Amino acid sequence: MQQFKIEKPNDDVRSYLQEKIDNLTKPKGSLGILEDLAMQIGWVQQSLSPKLSNPCHIVFAGDHGIAAEGVSPSPQEVTYQMIANFWAGGAGINFLARQHGFDLKVVDAGVNFDFKLEDPIIHKKIRKSTRNYLHEAAMTHEEMELAIQRGAECVQDCFDQDCNIIGFGEMGITNTSSSALWMTYLTGVPLDQCIGAGCDHTGNIINHKYNVLKQSMDNYKGDASLEDIMCYFGGYEMVMTVGAMLKAAELKMMILVDGFIMTNCMLVASKLNANVLHYAIFGHQGDEAGHKLLLEYLKAKPILNIGFRLGEGTGALCAYPIIDSSVRMINEMNSFKEIKVTKYF
Structure with a gap:
């Protein structure tokens, strides 16, 4: 049978993704599954700014x-x-x-x-x-x-x-x-x-x-x-x-x-x-x-x-x-640092 080389994405990016997601202007974890999906897609794409193209x-x-x-x-x-x-x-x-x-x-x-x-x-x-x-x-x-x-x-x-x-x-x-x-x-x-x-x-x-x-x-x-x-x-x-x-x-x-x-x-x-x-x-x-x-x-x-x-x-x-919303979240929401909002959690 045809063999496929499927790699587990590198885990190093996960901590950076989590930091970015946690510092968006929202309580930590408050966007639920959007946060999980943004983490998964960013992890797969090895990017802090993941994108979806030509579905x-x-x-x-x-x-x-x-x-x-x-x-x-x-x-x-x-x-x-x-x-x-x-x-x-x-x-x-x-x-x-x-x-x-x-x-x-x-x-x-x-x-x-x-x-x-x-x-x-x-x-x-x-x-x-x-x-x-x-x-x-x-x-x-x-x-x-x-x-x-x-x-x-x-x-x-x-x-x-x-x-x-x-x-x-x-x-x-x-x-x-x-x-x-x-x-x-x-x-x-x-x-x-x-x-x-x-x-x-x-x-x-x-x-x-x-x-x-x-x-x-x-x-x-x-x-x-x-x-x-x-x-x-x-x-x-x-x-x-x-x-x-x-x-x-x-x-x-x-x-x-x-x-x-x-x-x-x-x-x-x-x-x-x-x-x-x-x-x-x-x-x-x-x-x-x-x-x-x-x-x-x-x-x-x-x-x-x-x-x-x-x-x-x-x-x-x-x-x-x-x-799509999960990717927009991580790319389009401001961080607390950028907008100078005090963290409220």
């Missing part, structure tokens, strides 16, 4: 063979239909990207549809849908490695556009099923606590979903290694995101992490290289059942908890103004 958001799209087992109430064609909605500018992620100034890119990682070369999509298709992991591995190790590589290529293109903060989202019917399996194998949390309703707002699908996924686990005869779990139960859009996250951290970019599926991708990325977590900002705690437990496992503190479960990266982009 990008990539939606990776792919289909899953397990959809044949009815684990989602939505038919598989919704995946490519939603991609057309992205093109038309009418999806949830579109208005948020416009609102917050993100360059939105949509990537075909493995959609079960034949797009035209002229379609406004980034063509990175591995295969038209993964295989059905109730019966066999979703992808081969060679396909997994190719997905890692192609995800990294997408991030490099954004970096070359002077982007230093990047979000990731997904589109793929049944990818909450694959995410639940990644989670249970890699965290030890029981499967029933990892499974949520996905796009089924009624919750009626959960029992059937559990039974299919439990049978898939019973049928699995692999070695339970990280790479084998990625291959057997993953989605092309998910593995591509893992490669993208690792590359972003290698390039010292800030990574906006969205909901349940994207947090599972960060989980896998962190198992491959723990240093990736230094670059991650967790946008929100989603409404999918296992997301809270997964965030707790990663010791992650999400910015928002507003009942989202859409995916596409919507929760991460909703959190962006708070991240």
Whole structure:
């Protein structure tokens, strides 16, 4: 598998950042999470005056063979239909990207549809849908490695556009099923606590979903290694995101992490290289059942908890103004010394 050189940022700058933050014209600690974010971004950028430039958001799209087992109430064609909605500018992620100034890119990682070369999509298709992991591995190790590589290529293109903060989202019917399996194998949390309703707002699908996924686990005869779990139960859009996250951290970019599926991708990325977590900002705690437990496992503190479960990266982009505020705080607030205000704490 492609290796990524991800460094832990040098800690020497942290004391200087803390001193600057503590001496802004406010009581110490009074801006809460803005102070935490300013510290993290300044630490990653090794700068007392961090900046956010040319934010990008990539939606990776792919289909899953397990959809044949009815684990989602939505038919598989919704995946490519939603991609057309992205093109038309009418999806949830579109208005948020416009609102917050993100360059939105949509990537075909493995959609079960034949797009035209002229379609406004980034063509990175591995295969038209993964295989059905109730019966066999979703992808081969060679396909997994190719997905890692192609995800990294997408991030490099954004970096070359002077982007230093990047979000990731997904589109793929049944990818909450694959995410639940990644989670249970890699965290030890029981499967029933990892499974949520996905796009089924009624919750009626959960029992059937559990039974299919439990049978898939019973049928699995692999070695339970990280790479084998990625291959057997993953989605092309998910593995591509893992490669993208690792590359972003290698390039010292800030990574906006969205909901349940994207947090599972960060989980896998962190198992491959723990240093990736230094670059991650967790946008929100989603409404999918296992997301809270997964965030707790990663010791992650999400910015928002507003009942989202859409995916596409919507929760991460909703959190962006708070991240922007943290950088504005450290750069635009006066210090007590500059403004000659007596410290009032």
